[in-house]
Amino acid sequence: MVAHVETGHAPRNRFIAFASRWLLTTNHKEIGTLYLCLSFGLFFIAGAMAMMMRIELFEPGIQVIDPLIYNQVLTLHGLVMVFGAVMPAFVGLANWMIPLMIGAPDMALPRLNNFSFWILPFAFLILLSSLFMEGGAPNFGWTFYAPLSTTYGPPSTDFFILGVHLMGISSILGAINIIVTIVNLRAPGMTYMKMPLFVWTWFITAFLLIMVMPVLAGCVTMMLTDRHFGTSFFEAAGGGDPVMFQHIFWFFGHPEVYIMILPGFGIASQIIPTFARKKLFGYHSMVYATAAIAFLSFIVWGHHMFTTGMPLFAELFFMYATMLIAVPTGVKVFNWVATMWRGSMTFETPMLFAIGFVMMFTIGGFSGLMLALVPADVQYHDTYFVVAHFHYVLYPGAIFGTMAAVYYWLPKWCGNMYDERLGKIHFWTATFAVNLTFFPMHFTGLAGMPRRIPDYSMQFADFNMVSSVGSWLLGLTQVLFLYIVIKTVRGGEKATDEVWEGAEGLEWTVPSPAPLHTFDTPPVIGDGDHR
Amino acid sequence: MNRPPRRRQTLLLGVLAVGMFGFAFALVPLYDIFCEITGLNGKTSNQAALLEEVQSTSAAETNRLVTINLLGQVARGLPWEFQPVETELVVRPGELTVTTYHARNRGTKTVVAQAVPSVSPGRAAKHLKKIECFCFEAQELAPGAAIDMPVRFLVDSELPPEIIALTLSYTMFPLPDAEAGQILSRNEGNQ
Numbered sequence: 001m002v003a004h005v006e007t008g009h010a011p012r013n014r015f016i017a018f019a020s021r022w023l024l025t026t027n028h029k030e031i032g033t034l035y036l037c038l039s040f041g042l043f044f045i046a047g048a049m050a051m052m053m054r055i056e057l058f059e060p061g062i063q064v065i066d067p068l069i070y071n072q073v074l075t076l077h078g079l080v081m082v083f084g085a086v087m088p089a090f091v092g093l094a095n096w097m098i099p100l101m102i103g104a105p106d107m108a109l110p111r112l113n114n115f116s117f118w119i120l121p122f123a124f125l126i127l128l129s130s131l132f133m134e135g136g137a138p139n140f141g142w143t144f145y146a147p148l149s150t151t152y153g154p155p156s157t158d159f160f161i162l163g164v165h166l167m168g169i170s171s172i173l174g175a176i177n178i179i180v181t182i183v184n185l186r187a188p189g190m191t192y193m194k195m196p197l198f199v200w201t202w203f204i205t206a207f208l209l210i211m212v213m214p215v216l217a218g219c220v221t222m223m224l225t226d227r228h229f230g231t232s233f234f235e236a237a238g239g240g241d242p243v244m245f246q247h248i249f250w251f252f253g254h255p256e257v258y259i260m261i262l263p264g265f266g267i268a269s270q271i272i273p274t275f276a277r278k279k280l281f282g283y284h285s286m287v288y289a290t291a292a293i294a295f296l297s298f299i300v301w302g303h304h305m306f307t308t309g310m311p312l313f314a315e316l317f318f319m320y321a322t323m324l325i326a327v328p329t330g331v332k333v334f335n336w337v338a339t340m341w342r343g344s345m346t347f348e349t350p351m352l353f354a355i356g357f358v359m360m361f362t363i364g365g366f367s368g369l370m371l372a373l374v375p376a377d378v379q380y381h382d383t384y385f386v387v388a389h390f391h392y393v394l395y396p397g398a399i400f401g402t403m404a405a406v407y408y409w410l411p412k413w414c415g416n417m418y419d420e421r422l423g424k425i426h427f428w429t430a431t432f433a434v435n436l437t438f439f440p441m442h443f444t445g446l447a448g449m450p451r452r453i454p455d456y457s458m459q460f461a462d463f464n465m466v467s468s469v470g471s472w473l474l475g476l477t478q479v480l481f482l483y484i485v486i487k488t489v490r491g492g493e494k495a496t497d498e499v500w501e502g503a504e505g506l507e508w509t510v511p512s513p514a515p516l517h518t519f520d521t522p523p524v525i526g527d528g529d530h531r
Numbered sequence: 532m533n534r535p536p537r538r539r540q541t542l543l544l545g546v547l548a549v550g551m552f553g554f555a556f557a558l559v560p561l562y563d564i565f566c567e568i569t570g571l572n573g574k575t576s577n578q579a580a581l582l583e584e585v586q587s588t589s590a591a592e593t594n595r596l597v598t599i600n601l602l603g604q605v606a607r608g609l610p611w612e613f614q615p616v617e618t619e620l621v622v623r624p625g626e627l628t629v630t631t632y633h634a635r636n637r638g639t640k641t642v643v644a645q646a647v648p649s650v651s652p653g654r655a656a657k658h659l660k661k662i663e664c665f666c667f668e669a670q671e672l673a674p675g676a677a678i679d680m681p682v683r684f685l686v687d688s689e690l691p692p693e694i695i696a697l698t699l700s701y702t703m704f705p706l707p708d709a710e711a712g713q714i715l716s717r718n719e720g721n722q
Binding site for chain 1: 537540545550554559562606607654
C-alpha cells in the first residue's frame, strides 16, 4: 500500500512517503524486494568477514587479526550467511514468485508478511551490535555448542539469543504464510501436481521451517535459562548433559541445511527446462524425491556427532540413513541431466548458473558421502575437509541457485534485460574463484588442518595462499554482481513479457515489469496445461 | 475467497510451531530416559542397588577377570583434592568390591559438592551395580578437612564378554549455596 502525502514541504514529505511505503507495504512484490535487498546487504557484510579471515589465513602465523577477534568474525560470518543471506534470499524469492507462479493476487496473509520481514533487520542489528560490546561478539562458532556458549560465552551471548529468537519468529511466520498461500490461493485448475517445482520445494521447505525453527528457539531458551536462571540443561554439575545440546542443536541443524538447499533445487528445476526447451524430466519423481529428502533430514542428525562417543549401533544407523539421502538426491541430479539430454540448449547466464549449481553441488554431495562414513569421518571431523564440503553445497549450491534465480527473474521484476556479456563474465569468474577458494580446502582438510583456527602449520601454507587469493577474487565478482543488478534496475534493453523463449509458467503471462497487482482475477489452468 | 479455512490453517500451523517448541523441551526428559534405559552415555543409576538382589541374579564367576580403572576429577572452581586411593582394580564379575576415594578441601570456605559418575564404555554402565556410593549424596567439607569415601559395587556377570576393562570416573562438582542447603537437609532427613 502506498501512502500519499500531499503538502508543501516536498523533500521531507517525500521521505515520509518513501519510508511509510516500504515500512507499511503489504504487497508481496515489495516485501520480496525488501527481503532480497536485506539479504544482499548481509551477504556483503558476512562476505567481508570471510575476506578478513582469508587475510589472516594467507600466511601461517598470526599477522593481522587477533585470534579472539578471529573467533568472533568466524562466528558471525556463519550466522549471518545462514540466517541473514541464504534464508531471507529464498524467502524473498518465494514472496515474489509463488503468488505469480500459482496465479494468486498476493500472499494469503499480507500483514503478517510485512511483520515477518520487518523483524529481521532488527534481529541482525541486535546480532551485529554485539561486535561493539564489551567482551566482544559471540565467539563459539555458528553451532554455539554448550558449554562454550553457556558457561564460557561472552555477555553478548544474550543478544545473540534474542537475535536468534527474532529470526526464528520471522522464519516461522513466513513459512506459515507460504503454506497457507499455496493451500488456498492456487488458481482454478492448478492441482498440486501441476504446481511449478519452485512452489513445491518451497511448500516442503516451509514445513521443515515450522518443524525445526521452534526447536532452535527451545535450544537457545535453554541456553538462556542455563546462563541466568539456574537451570542445568547442559551443565553436568546439575545433572544436565552438554552432549544433549548437540542432539537438540543438530535436530534443528540438519533439516536446516535442507532448508538452505531445497528452494535451490526448485530454482534449477525451473531454469533448466526453459533453456533446454524441454519439459522437466520426471516431474513426479522430483516432487517425491524432495519430500523424501525432507523426511530423511529428520533422522540423520547424529552424523554431525560421530566423534562424541556414540555406540556402534547408533553410528551405523546414522551412517546408513545419511547415505540413503544420496538416493533421492541422485534422482534429482539424474532428472536435471535427463532434462538437458537432447534439448535445444542455449547458455544464457541463468542457465550457466543452474548448470554450475548442478555440477558443483554434486561435488559437495560426494564429499558429504565421504563424511557420512563413520571411520572416515573420525579422521575428517572438524578439519577443513568439512569446511570444503559445506561451502561446496552452500556457495555453488544455495548462492549460485539464488543468483541463477535473480538473473532468470530480474527482467520480469524490473522490465529490463541484464547485460548478458557482464553476466557471463560474472559466472565464469565466480566459478573459477569458487573452485580456487574451496577446492584446496579438501586437500588441507584430508592432510589434517583443523577448522576454526587462525594459525596453521607450515605444510598447509601453499594451499591456504591459493584459497585466500581465490576468495578475494570471489569477493570481487560479487561486487560485479551488485553492479550488474543496479545497472539492470536503472535501465537497459526492455524485456518482453515472456522474457525467455520457451519459458513456461504463469509468471511469464504478466507484463514486464510485473505491475504491483497481478492476477486480480485468477487465471484458469486447463487440463491440457501442465506446469 | 473463503476466510475461515485460511484462519484455521494459520492457527493449526501456529499450534504446530508451538508444539515443536515444546518438543524441544520434551527432548530433555526423553534424552534422560533413553540414556538411563540404554546406559548409552555412561550414566549409572543414581539409586543404590540391593546386594541380595544383585547377587541372586548374578552368580560369581571364577574364571573371568575385569580391570576397573578409577578416575577422579574436580570441576572448575572447586578447590578440592579428589582422587581414588587405588587407580586400578582387577575384579571378578559378580563379586562385591570396596574401594575408597579421598577428598580434601584446600580452600578457605566450607563447600558442598556432589560427585557425578560416568562409566566408559557406555554399554558397561548398567552392569556396574553400586551398593553404596558417595555419589548418592552431597558432601560437605570445612576448610582443610579431608574425608575418605567408600564405593561398594559389583560388576554383574551379564557384562558383555568382549568388555575386559572399564573406567569408572567421578567428577566432583561444587553445588550453588541455595541448592546445597536443600540437598544437605534432605540427606539428613533420609538418615
